[in-house]
Amino acid sequence: MKNLMLGAAVSVALFGSVAQAAITLDGAGKVVVTPADTYEIYLGGASAALDYIEHLATSNSVIAADRMCDSTQPIYKFKDNGGGKDQNAYYCTLNPLNPQLVGLAAGKANLLIYKRSVGGSAYGVTPIIDDAKGAASASIAFLNVDPSVCTVPVLSSGLLTSTCTYSPTTAGQFQMAKPDFGVSDVDPEQFRGFNTPAGFSPVNPTDLSLLNVESAGGQVFGIGATKKLRNALQEAQFGVGNACVGSETEACMPSLTRDQIASIMTGKLDSWKDLKIGASDLYTAASAANKPGNANARVHICTRTDGSGTKAQMGVNFLNYPCASAATAPAADTGALIETIAKTQVHALGSSGGVSECLRELDAGNNTIGTSFNNTYTAGGARWAIGIQGLEKNANQAEDWRFVKIDGVAPTLANVAKGKYHDWAELTFQYSKTHAWDLSEDLIVKEFIKAAGNPNVIVSLNQTNVHPFGDSGYLASPKNFAPDVNGNFASSYPVNPYSHATTSLPVNNCRIPTAYDLSNAAAGVQLQ
Incomplete structure (x- = not known):
């Protein structure tokens, strides 16, 4: 050598x-x-x-x-x-x-x-x-x-x-x-x-x-929503005509709960009308500018094919799949369905680029962006859809979809390091x-x-x-690099105090992440 x-x-x-x-x-x-x-x-x-x-x-x-x-x-x-x-x-x-x-x-x-x-x-x-x-x-x-x-x-x-x-x-x-x-x-x-x-x-x-x-x-992951759906969620949570509608700030990010996302991903909510706002619903309450083109308000999911790690981490983090034998698997690809059929439309793509294309074309109501996704819904206009993506995507917001909060928490490095944001996985x-x-x-x-x-x-x-x-x-693993002794997070030295590994066991993303090693007397994790 x-x-x-x-x-x-x-x-x-x-x-x-x-x-x-x-x-x-x-x-x-x-x-x-x-x-x-x-x-x-x-x-x-x-x-x-x-x-x-x-x-x-x-x-x-x-x-x-x-x-x-x-x-x-x-x-x-x-x-x-x-x-x-x-x-x-x-x-x-x-x-x-x-x-x-x-x-x-x-x-x-x-x-x-x-x-x-x-x-x-x-x-x-x-x-x-x-x-x-x-x-x-x-x-x-x-x-x-x-x-x-x-x-x-x-x-x-x-x-x-x-x-x-x-x-x-x-x-x-x-x-x-x-x-x-x-x-x-x-x-x-x-x-x-x-x-x-x-x-x-x-x-x-x-x-x-x-x-x-x-x-x-x-790696931090998240749920992306077509831009019109994101705006409609802002209208539902802040009010139609509110200054937050269309805003890109953290304070104005709309939120879905983990259980709502799990229900969508397993096909339990087949229409956006199933998301209720008092006696009304998301579709009915949305302004005309943000309403999708299909009166059935069918739910569309831009997901990944079997074998995708992005899909696997979503299953782990939202469905406990395949970690538990009783867990429900994500809804399978449906191909192109007539939207009068009361079933979630699932579009499984071979790459994260295909997911972006799917979200963008459904938001625009066209089929002109690439070849990974064949949008057959162009005649009826736009569709609301959510997709699964890593947070290294669309930071410049060049694409017509946006990340949403989960359980009120934004998908940031700091929130992961504080133990507040749970949609992340160890590569x-x-x-x-x-x-x-x-x-x-x-x-x-x-x-x-x-x-x-x-x-x-x-x-x-x-x-x-x-x-x-x-x-x-991305964050470095505490298996390989020590985080701040007080559990503070600095973007200039991004180390996560939490891991799906332990000091004696290797990474297994089915394991709930815990603080990796607090043997230093000054070590700890931040409460707030």
């Missing part, structure tokens, strides 16, 4: 020849991957964590010692042509300022990380287990970044971005590969029952012994104990996982998660 803690002079010597192995372009200006000088790493799993992964891999706001890519060199992003949220890849020169990567440049100078999000978190768990078992099903479809299917890169949000035609059934538009590691919104044990994706077996406890599972910290990274890779790839993956959980890195990831109602996104 190479000595990775090299001095500055040795580092310069190793990286002095990086230009000879620079990322190359063909005659048309398209990127050409050269395997001989590139470490290719495959990551499958959580779509909610896509922005998190992209930021960690590419952003120069991540502290230099933990950065994966050299920010002084071009960084290329590849995305699928169906909206860019299902399949991605990031190609860059290894960062010479990261001491754990320096020695690797003597072998290969470049890094290409493939990120599969379609199918959700289970694709960061079950293929990893299958890899450990030697099963052929460990190989799954990833983006193909060949110039024959990808465009000339253009500068977009600081990255040179290329769009690649992608289909998992068309030769040349995908590649099959075993994920080197996976990421999931919840721990692997939760992918059983209805959380098992089609074509895979449910996770059983014996499978866990085949994996190395690392806590990556906490995990996992890889097979017997995965076949060389030592350099092993070190890259371990460095990536370590950086992902570092509060000094997370604080930069959260810079894009500042909502009008407060800071949100």
Whole structure:
């Protein structure tokens, strides 16, 4: 194994020849991957964590010692042509300022990380287990970044971005590969029952012994409402014509209770008229400007397919599913129904980007935003809908949906750290104990996982998660970093005092989070 803690002079010597192995372009200006000088790493799993992964891999706001890519060199992003949220890849020169990567440049100078999000978190768990078992099903479809299917890169949000035609059934538009590691919104044990994706077996406890599972910290989740529904909820809770209607402040955020959300997610409330306001109801009381187009006021849910970690954490946090044998599972996908049928309309999408598209198209009453969701309700106008999302989404409010409070509490980092907001989960990274890779790839993956959980890195990831109602996104785990001794929360060093792990047991999101370790005499959690 190479000595990775090299001095500055040795580092310069190793990286002095990086230009000879620079990322190359063909005659048309398209990127050409050269395997001989590139470490290719495959990551499958959580779509909610896509922005998190992209930021960690590419952003120069991540502290230099933990950065994966050299920010002084071009960084290329590849995305699928169906909206860019299902399949991605990031190609860059290894960062010479990261001491754990320096020695690797003597072998290969470049890094290409493939990120599969379609199918959700289970694709960061079950293929990893299958890899450990030697099963052929460990190989799954990833983006193909060949110039024959990808465009000339253009500068977009600081990255040179290329769009690649992608289909998992068309030769040349995908590649099959075993994920080197996976990421999931919840721990692997939760992918059983209805959380098992089609074509895979449910996770059983014996499978866990085949994996190395690392806590990556906490992610805040929430309930998003189409903008017209959010406004109607504000009218119901503050009054039609009140200044709060349409306002984005925390004080004006409307709220749903956990039991109301559970009733919606299990299909018990099939019409928004079932939410009563005295002798009236939400639909009847809403102003004409915010009323949906269907007189039946049918409830629509933009949710995720089986195998999604976002869906799994919702089941855990609102339904106690699959934690308890008596728990009710979330309502299943219904496809397109005639809305005179008294049944909740459930739209299950393969990625968090699809959920955003679903909410936006239902709010606008169109079918023009992307290809993940087919809105068949355009003739009747807008629909009210709720969806499940991570709080790294829509902080800039560019999309026509908004987060709501749960039990009167806003989905902020501070509220999680105070034990007041309960819709959060602990992400995990996992890889097979017997995965076949060389030592350099092993070190890259371990460095990536370590950086992902570092509060000094997370604080930069959260810079894009500042909502009008407060800071949100991610928190470091108290398993890995100590929170403030007095239990105070600081967004500049986001560490959660609570965990779904204990000092003797690993993360299990079915476990009610508790203060992790109060052995310090000054330690504690905040009462208010």
